[in-house]
Amino acid sequence: MSSQLARHWPAAAPAPRPSAAMPAPAQLRETTFRRLVLLVRQTCGISLAPSKRLMLQTRLGRRLRATGLEDFDAYTAMLTGPNPSAAEMQAFIDCVVTNETSFFREPPHFEYLTSERLQTLSAGGSGGQLAMWSAACSTGEEVWTLAMVAAAAQAAAGASGGNWSALATDISITALTRARRGIYPAEAIGRLPQTLASRYLLREGGGETLSVAPELRRNVRFGQINLMDSRYLPGRMMDIIFCRNVLIYFDAATQAAIVRKLCAHLRPGGLLFLGHSDMSREGQAPLRLLRNNIHERLED
Ligand SMILES: C[S@@+](CC[C@H](N)C(=O)[O-])C[C@H]1O[C@@H](n2cnc3c(N)ncnc32)[C@H](O)[C@@H]1O
Secondary structure: OOOOOOOOOOOOOOOOOOOOOOOOOOOOOHHHHHHHHHHHHHHHOOOOOHHHHHHHHHHHHHHHHHHOOOOHHHHHHHHHOOOOOHHHHHHHHHHHOOOOOOOOOOHHHHHHOOHHHHHHHHHHOOOOOEEEEEOOOOOOHHHHHHHHHHHHHHHHOOOOOOOEEEEEEEOOHHHHHHHHHOEEEHHHHOOOOHHHHHHHEEEEHHHOEEEEOHHHHOOEEEEEOOOOOOOOOOOOOEEEEEEOOOHHHOOHHHHHHHHHHHHOOEEEEEEEEEOOOOOOOEOOEOEEEEEOOEEEEOOO
16 A cells, blocks of 8 residues: 555545444454455554454454455455555555554653754754654644654743644544544543643633643644555655554564664664654664653664
């Protein structure tokens, strides 16, 4: 599957709502599961363990009903055949990925990005504008947290708006659509410090939903980038890249290859943030581990 920023997003057939009258769910046979495991690995890099068969059967059951195909064999044949529907392939990927995320997830990462540190980072880059990339942004909480931290640092330094920008990318169009929308239930605040929440999340719908402030929206753009692509086109060199809690789904060789590709878009002195459960990549790429899976990009 090829991808690029701001691509056209085709719509797959909508999944019908479950009803009591629906027939018993189709079974995903072991051989069909194995073909799908291969397809998942080829398209999004994710290694699905044998224990995930039931999970996949449940999630793909929605796609069977939406496409009207008879069983998982027919569905798999359609996806692996000569002319797979791009929209259905996207819907398939959406069924496979895990989108768990939250605002201010792994607080030490955001706490590390103090005003002083961000100023040094933006001064060390080109053009004095801090460039950040959330490379598996899921539904957006990560990139909006980064945006809040950067905007608050900018305000603390007395600078006017616009000296930072953020790119948020993911393989999942459904997740990207929600990320760009930037509207969350009030309880999603989670561990986000109150100072950031009250300043950058506007209460709507009688206080039940939170909408990201326009001053953040202006500086964030969204697009689809598949980390499995042979090269990425994020548009510019980055000072900060977050690629958290996604490498864990890939095998070791794929993880190392992705980190090397990300490093090609991170300027020397820039920072790569990996998730708490992702393996440190120091030694396999031009990176020096600072702390908490925060790596500094070294000169080649
Ligand atoms: C568990 S979420 C992590 C979200 C966020 N980075 C965080 O740490 O909270 C993993 C995300 O990786 C995305 N993903 C999985 N495979 C991907 C790939 N090959 N390319 C880009 N994104 C991918 C999924 O769609 C999902 O949104």
